[in-house]
Amino acid sequence: MSSPTSVLLAGGGSAGHVSPLLALADTLTRRHPDLVVTALGTEEGLEARLIPARGFGLRFVPKVPLPRRPSADLLKLPGRLKAAVDAAGAAIDETGAEVVVGFGGYVSTPAYLAARRRRVPIVIHEQNARPGLANRVGARFTTFVATTFSTTDLPHARRIGMPLRREIATLDRSALRDEALAHxxxxxxxxxxxVTGGSLGAKRLNDAFASTVAALSRGGVQVLHVTGQGKTFVPDVPAVGAPYVVVEYADRMELAYAAADLVVARSGANTVCELTTVGLPAVYVPLPIGNGEQRLNAADVVAAGGGLLVDDDALTPHWVETELIPLATDGDRLAVMARASAALGEPAADEQLADLVELAWGTRA
Incomplete structure (x- = not known):
């Protein structure tokens, strides 16, 4: 049976785009060892470092931000977009890509337009509950549209969840717990x-927990606090009580999840999907800026009872002492929340997206 020989994956700028892109790349090459996988990104994004480090080819397109209000930049948009579409088209032609997969962001719109012009099948994956502009445009050109959340409003959408790294998707937390705690x-x-605010950290989370180290320790709650780069601190842990461990970054996040009974985090799409896939209850604190997508991302799991939603300005030291400590020490309640969280997990999302790529490849003219 024949199989695709080359695919182009478009998505960059943020971990929300790059992480599922890499998960799909790994799955496709695991299925088809001879497949050429090339990514399309910008020179400024995370992809410029992460994708070559994983051994995949990377082509660049100019970054084309869409002005949010009338300005001189709006007049430059057609020329900038044409240059980006031309660069994306050259990447398709030179790699012989038979399918283009887009994850949204700056690079996806040029890739969709270039692929449509060449009649190359398009597959879309939308990470957030509220779709971005690039994927709203791209969804007009294809019926192969996958989403992370059931509430995402896109034509032809099918919910598959978020493609995740295999270390997360296959994690057995109980089997790794002792190793993780020791680590x-x-x-x-x-x-x-x-407690984690991602690689950049979250000031609100960092401040609230740094102020309650002693209360948490004396309350019988140990904490693994991932502060983000350059934001570490030395916790003032009482002589008698539970440990409080501070790290800037966890290079093996699967061990952090295996050690945890409860997570306090932002509700980016990738975080929500990782926590439901591994079956962890969580307190989600949506980023208070943007278009409200983080609140929507957590809506399904909160409604199912697998997490709590706390507004950013409500996450205070007082809340940690009066609400979090009782929750963290209530094993029965955490067990119920963990089951509800796990029921929404999609550990095979990478395989389902790879299935969609193969299905689209089979429709080539």
Whole structure:
């Protein structure tokens, strides 16, 4: 049976686009070892570092931000967009791409337009509950549209979840728990709260927990606090009580999840999907800026009982002491929340998206 020989994956700028792109790339090459996978990105985004490090080819297109209000930049848009579409078209032609897969962001719109012009099949994956402009445009050109959340409003959408790294998608938290606790210097007798604001950290989370180290420790809650780069601090842990461990970055996030009983985090799409896939209850604190997508991302799991939603300005030291500590020490409640979270997980989303790519490849003219 024949199989695709070359695909182009378009998505960059943020981890929300790059992470599922890499998960799909890994799955496609696992299925088809001879397949050429090339990514399309910008020179400024995370992809410029992460994609070559994983061994995949990378082509660049000019970044074409869409002005949010009338300005001189709006007059430059047609020329900039044409240059980006031309660059995306050259990448398709030179790699012989038989399918273009877009994950949204600056590079996807040029890729969709170039692919449509060449009658190359298009596959779309939308990470957020509220779709971005690029994928709203691209969804007009294809019926192969996958989404992370059931509430995402796009034509032909089918919910598959978020393609995740295999280390996360196949994680057995109970089997790794002892190793994970030892890795971070945590104890076995205390419940563990993982606090993370992602690679850049979250000031609100960092400040609230840094101010309550002693209360958490004396309350019988140990904490693994991932502060983000350059934001670490030395916790003032009481002589008697539970540990409080601070790290800037967890290079093995699967171990952080295995150590945790409860997570406090932002509700980016990737975070929500990782936590439901591994079956962790969470307190979601949506980023208070943007178009409200983080609140929507957490809506399904909160409605199912697998998480709580706390507004950014409500996550205070007082809330940590009066609400979080009782929750973290209530094993029965956490167990119910964990089951509700796991029921929404989609550990095979990478395989389902790869199926869609193969289906689209089969429709080539």
């Amino acid at each position: 971070f210097g945590l104890a076995t007798e205390w419940p563990t709260v993982l």
